[in-house]
Amino acid sequence: MQPIYVKHYAEPESFARALGFAYDALVHGPVKFDAMATWKSLSERIAQGIYMGEGLLLPHTRVPGLPQPLFAFAVCPKGFTDIAVKQGQVPQYICLLLSPAESATCHTQFIANIARKLLNPEWRARALDAKTPEHLKALFEE
Template sequence: MNPIYVKHYSESVSFAKALGLAYDALVHGPSAFDAMAVWKALSERIAQGIYMGEGLLLPHTRVPGLSEPLLAFVVCPPGFTDIQVKAGQVPQFMCLLLSPAESATCHTQVIAKIARKLLNPQWRAKALAATTPEELTTLFEE
């Protein structure tokens, strides 16, 4: 699955700013959904904790009536700021995922694909080195 939105930040950026821009891109993406209701659900999920380890922030929620999963992928090698993670770890990747509520399988499959990529040290290195949207998008085609 290719992300709808990809972004590389060469300098530290706040998690809130990166999340807001990524979410806006999904709101204006190919599938319509109730942006305010989904933002509320996403905010509740974020409050529960979204750090998955290995530098990954995974804000996600399931959306009733969504026709397909929507993914935004953001890389920030210096690390996102203003987000709590385990001591000594640096959040460098954010995958914002909205999945159809009607398919738990779809949701878990997308998360599994993301995890496989980010657990691969070569893929992670390429993602950290990529500086253009095209380079980041190409990584999802591997």
């Protein structure tokens, strides 16, 4: 389970901008998919709410014909801005997930795996401290 794209933001960053960079990386990644249809589906899901708690924003959608899950991951210790979350909480992690539409199991298993990592306070702290793409990617090998 390796992200296609990782990013550490040292300063507060808008959710829309961070999402745009992450999505662009998936669009130009190793697996081709219908970028416009997927963006529309993703936008609809975002409108329904994507804050999962523990600082995690999980924009996700299922994509017809996708052979495997694709994801991008970003951290921002000072917080992603311009996104509604529970009062007093700071969104510090974005995990953008595209899953095969044909496999609900694949989608559910991926979300369970990422949740397991982000529920671990030590893993979250190391992710916030990882300043390079290599350090961030290495966290997903654990």
